[in-house]
Amino acid sequence: MNTAFLIQLLVNGLVVGTLYGVVAMSFVLIYKATQVVNFAQGELLLIGAWVCWTLLTKFQVPFWAGMPLSLIFMFAFGIAIQVVILRPMIGEPIISVIMVTIGLSTVFQAALKWIYGVNPQPFPPVFSSKAVDIFGLQIQTVYVMSLVVSVLMMLGMAWFFKASKYGLAMRATAFNQQVAQSLGISVKSVFAMAWAISATVSAVAGVVVAVVNGVSSGLSAYGIKVFPAAILGGLDSVGGAVLGGIIIGLLENIAQYVDSQYLHWGNLYEIAPFYVLIIILMIKPYGLFGTKDIERI
Amino acid sequence: MVARSTIPAGDFRTSYAADTTIFPTKTSRNFAIAGVILLCFAPQVFSEFWLSIAIQIGIFSIAALGLNILVGFTGQISIGQAGFFLLGAFTSAYINNAYAIPVFFAIPLAGVVTALVGLVFGIPAARLKGLYLVIATLAAQYILLDFFSRAEWFSGGSVPASANPFSIFGYTLRGDRQYFYVVLAYVLVCYLLVTNLMRTRDGRALIAIRDHYLSAEIMGINLTKYRTLSFGLAAFFAGIAGALYAHYQLVVSQEGFGIERSILFLAMIIIGGTGSIMGTLMGTAFVVLLPESMELLSHYLKGGAIDKALALNNNITFLREIAIGLIIIAFLMFEPDGLAHRWRQIKTYWKLYPFSH
Numbered sequence: 326m327n328t329a330f331l332i333q334l335l336v337n338g339l340v341v342g343t344l345y346g347v348v349a350m351s352f353v354l355i356y357k358a359t360q361v362v363n364f365a366q367g368e369l370l371l372i373g374a375w376v377c378w379t380l381l382t383k384f385q386v387p388f389w390a391g392m393p394l395s396l397i398f399m400f401a402f403g404i405a406i407q408v409v410i411l412r413p414m415i416g417e418p419i420i421s422v423i424m425v426t427i428g429l430s431t432v433f434q435a436a437l438k439w440i441y442g443v444n445p446q447p448f449p450p451v452f453s454s455k456a457v458d459i460f461g462l463q464i465q466t467v468y469v470m471s472l473v474v475s476v477l478m479m480l481g482m483a484w485f486f487k488a489s490k491y492g493l494a495m496r497a498t499a500f501n502q503q504v505a506q507s508l509g510i511s512v513k514s515v516f517a518m519a520w521a522i523s524a525t526v527s528a529v530a531g532v533v534v535a536v537v538n539g540v541s542s543g544l545s546a547y548g549i550k551v552f553p554a555a556i557l558g559g560l561d562s563v564g565g566a567v568l569g570g571i572i573i574g575l576l577e578n579i580a581q582y583v584d585s586q587y588l589h590w591g592n593l594y595e596i597a598p599f600y601v602l603i604i605i606l607m608i609k610p611y612g613l614f615g616t617k618d619i620e621r622i
Numbered sequence: 623m624v625a626r627s628t629i630p631a632g633d634f635r636t637s638y639a640a641d642t643t644i645f646p647t648k649t650s651r652n653f654a655i656a657g658v659i660l661l662c663f664a665p666q667v668f669s670e671f672w673l674s675i676a677i678q679i680g681i682f683s684i685a686a687l688g689l690n691i692l693v694g695f696t697g698q699i700s701i702g703q704a705g706f707f708l709l710g711a712f713t714s715a716y717i718n719n720a721y722a723i724p725v726f727f728a729i730p731l732a733g734v735v736t737a738l739v740g741l742v743f744g745i746p747a748a749r750l751k752g753l754y755l756v757i758a759t760l761a762a763q764y765i766l767l768d769f770f771s772r773a774e775w776f777s778g779g780s781v782p783a784s785a786n787p788f789s790i791f792g793y794t795l796r797g798d799r800q801y802f803y804v805v806l807a808y809v810l811v812c813y814l815l816v817t818n819l820m821r822t823r824d825g826r827a828l829i830a831i832r833d834h835y836l837s838a839e840i841m842g843i844n845l846t847k848y849r850t851l852s853f854g855l856a857a858f859f860a861g862i863a864g865a866l867y868a869h870y871q872l873v874v875s876q877e878g879f880g881i882e883r884s885i886l887f888l889a890m891i892i893i894g895g896t897g898s899i900m901g902t903l904m905g906t907a908f909v910v911l912l913p914e915s916m917e918l919l920s921h922y923l924k925g926g927a928i929d930k931a932l933a934l935n936n937n938i939t940f941l942r943e944i945a946i947g948l949i950i951i952a953f954l955m956f957e958p959d960g961l962a963h964r965w966r967q968i969k970t971y972w973k974l975y976p977f978s979h
Binding site: 362413424425432553599606610 | 693697698743746771889940941944947950951955
């Protein structure tokens, strides 16, 4: 047993897992509000990170200004995607809408590679000190920041849905579109807002990952990892998505530990979540907290 | 079906056989037969380059046909088709090399093996509604590719596996000119099989599930059975296509068969028309020819002002991906029935010219 290594990996897993949780949360937000499985979630994350990187390095904007600016951009961008691309698709079969998001993800992915190249770019350092000492463990400052930001995002989201008027409107729409509309909620603007918030939240996660690891097209892998997380938590449960994300993050790192210490298969880290995904789909398809679909005729 | 619109008013079908016929008129059947006979002379006429493109279209269209059974006829999405394609390629090469089964039998056998593996991944699909299957196939894509990079006994790991050329009655078919006939035969058989499948009870069951699965279930259609069946069929055709590709290229490597290729297969059927068998062929031709035409265009623009400003030639791969993505979106938004629908409209126009009614 290599305890120090294990603890390091667990901390790592917790940090990455909360980030997965944040992205999964924004994925579930779109699914709940608009019934669209968004395959372009990872690209939203990537766009946010690249925009922030451009502001910081090309325009020399300080971080405290650059981050909000890129979030504002992503907010507008989310609305734009919904209005231009997805609004005309309302009423089409749901599988067409999903295929549209697959197309979107291809376009964004390739366009970003075209603009920024394929090589990862380092992010300008945000914190002066490299590591902080917590209970005798050396933890990188960015990790702490990442954890704090993720938790703040989750709390903010919880408040938004519990207490704010718009969040309530969104929940009502998710529950039943027709009833919500008859009560005076603009379903159109709820849809647009769902995309806007989802894009913004993903962008925060994107910037956080970028600060830790630098920006590269590999970031959009977070968009793929969202699926195991969201399925584990239940496709329509925001809380479940967060928990699912943390579990997947921890699981990845535990898989890496088992792999490096005992099995030596290599690369187990990458693939373990997908095996978990298949197993969950077989034994508990609606996840931990998802609502079971009961159809009445 | 919209295809029936070319039948003039007053021409009624009086028997069930007439209603389900593949070719509505004698002329259309004669044209189809003449087209196939003309294609048989293609290797004598066209250059190797065009033949290799034709072979690619043929092979990929078989995999796209399988995907169309799933997406177009059963209403489920798969983004793991490239994984199954590759599985077919490796399986065929492996059973040919390891057990000395002739390539002639190895190709259909590879299809069967791929179908069986597809069924395993299809089990969740049987229990769940459409949305979940797409996620299961995503996992299948990653798990299969991971398996290929691990299993050195099977796929050679990081080294590409070698495959033997196609041979029949001790006569080996080598090169584009001879392999063209193999692909042509397989394309004909597969397309006839699927066309006939859609005329049977099972095919109609799949379409009923796509249109309204609850009603279908109430009418006594076994949802679990047919969803799993359609997933297995999709994997089967992917496996056949992969095996054909393996014995055409003579090496199999996983290079270029990631998730992008799966999306490309999806693009083929979206562009051609989901739920249209002939459309699959058109869509595949479109997707295969698109990069070639872009290559040509960028060749002409080389050195020009536009090229310098956008660095087109260095980024042609990305531009190709952007084009594919944009075309997927555009077709879904503006022409959801794809090229097949356009084709029918053109046919109707000429049939009814000069009076549109």
